[in-house]
Amino acid sequence: MATIKDVARVAGVSISTISKYMNGGNVRPDNAQAIREAIAALDYRANPFARNLKIQRSRSIGVLLPDMAAPFYGTVVMSLDKTLREHGYHTQISVYGSNYGLERDNLRFLITNGIDGLVYIPEDLSCDEFYELTASIGIPTVQIDRIIPGVAGDAVLVDNGEAVYQAVSRLIEKGHSRIAIITGPKSVFTAKERLGGYLRALSDHGILFDDELVISDQNAFATGYRGCETLLALDEPPTAVFTTNYDITIGLVTAARERGVRIPEDMDIFGFDCVEVCAMMRPPLPVVHQPEQEIGQTAAAYLIERLNGYDGPPRTTRLKCRLAPE
Amino acid sequence: MATIKDVARVAGVSISTISKYMNGGNVRPDNAQAIREAIAALDYRANPFARNLKIQRSRSIGVLLPDMAAPFYGTVVMSLDKTLREHGYHTQISVYGSNYGLERDNLRFLITNGIDGLVYIPEDLSCDEFYELTASIGIPTVQIDRIIPGVAGDAVLVDNGEAVYQAVSRLIEKGHSRIAIITGPKSVFTAKERLGGYLRALSDHGILFDDELVISDQNAFATGYRGCETLLALDEPPTAVFTTNYDITIGLVTAARERGVRIPEDMDIFGFDCVEVCAMMRPPLPVVHQPEQEIGQTAAAYLIERLNGYDGPPRTTRLKCRLAPE
DNA sequence: CACCAAAAGCGAAACGATTCGTTTGTACGG
């Protein structure tokens, strides 16, 4: 593999001139020509490791997230990667699978690995732990989808409470008063916020809250599936169910269908995230649709600003969700 | 930020002893203790850039793929990342969005960026171009899902032809003889193979091939959606349709449902990939299910073997798909 | 207690770029 030294020798100029040329500095035309030829002849490529050592940056952004199977995450990551790449950064992902030990380990791994910035969907980490792991490094971090309360840093979230409020209100306006909710672990930020929206919608419409109608467990297919069984077994089952996550929604619908429960006649369902899938049902299953692309773009933009030296106070953006169909 | 030199000074031993300690070499217990204390006191972490430069490796694997929104890709990447991380590698992704210029650019970007290995789902790149871009680097590559014909390297594929053969045979056994197929671009490896399985199934069952019944376009929702319109407009529409991709399947079902076409009575559909989603329909829509986890694991294992020095001939694994429901 | 092999420690030379301060080269006006 040719080094900058070889190029200098072949082109007949000094190493520093090659470096200047490579980095877009001014070089005499005849030298530029000679350098070009030498580079071509030797098939020279700058060694990224040497450069990184010298400048102490890697142009690499870590993305730490709990899952990638659900389309929500894939779409966000795709959008992140696109924007970051346009600015010369690459995307290093790390999936912890909602496994709490892994969440720490992978964060440590990313950090000790020379990332320039971090995009993070937290789940279990506490504020103190986060600072303990990241403080000494001092790289910019953008939290997305969820936040660790107390961590001061940029964040891109959606208006969970408001979106759920509207969705549940729609169910109420359709005449439902026994409305269940199936949601993720109550410790998870999004679950809390979404539950909040649900409660507020009930209360604003004068509906009494019944804790039999609240199911909270892993963000998983099984939670929706078993939730359906649980709800149907109640003395007075709900007439409508709101779900707060892709997998839960799919699980619930599957279980309902298997039991011959008619949707929406026997059980009206309002889901989350699975836009294309739910649009395909007859009648279309209404869902809350998060702006995945925008989340990725905004997070990337925040990060790049910080990497370019912006040093303002932490910013939190709340992006609006849409209800689909409108 | 503390360096190894600082640790050496504080611990009262030489730099090389620190290095040895850090890399698991034998060190006298008293020294080990002193080193541990110095590291803790200084909050020392080895500088990854310096290490990479010295050893000329990054422990980073590039993953180049066309899309991430469909759950298939997310699941494969998740499984890749898991296995790689267990072996101390991290995963650097790059999505080219079925954009041919980007496929080249992103490959170049990854390569000039010091990856130790590559996992690649190719789409448009030719064999020559691939070699031109990668030859001088000499990193191990595993192609997954698809291959560039002529490229000698490890590959992990599924038995596309066989899976489709069986799926279409099922439709035939149910009595269908006018069976359409909606598939991706004919230039794409998987589309070709899947189309091959379809043709073989027809021919083995003595059914004449009708090219009106073959629709080939982008792997996208719109292709399935419009495909439905096209097929229904035929003088003699098909009684069954086989789709070869997640997005196409969803598009087709959506269009059918919107038109009041009953599934399976008016149009029997056999889909691809969307396992949970299709299981949730009534009756469940049968699909070809690819072993995403196994694809990721196998690819990662191949790569790691090569990175550990294995230098045997290229290996191609064909993993079996399942039909679901069985 | 002396000897020896094995173990551990040491210092210096890489790895391949960027960068800073200095020297050389070029062009132009007086």
Next chain:
DNA sequence: CCGTACAAACGAATCGTTTCGCTTTTGGTG
């Protein structure tokens, strides 16, 4: 023809590790 000003080229130092060849220390044995 010389002096000056400015651009370009240069050389050396540096980033923080790993590794190699050698010296010192250690601990077991006769």
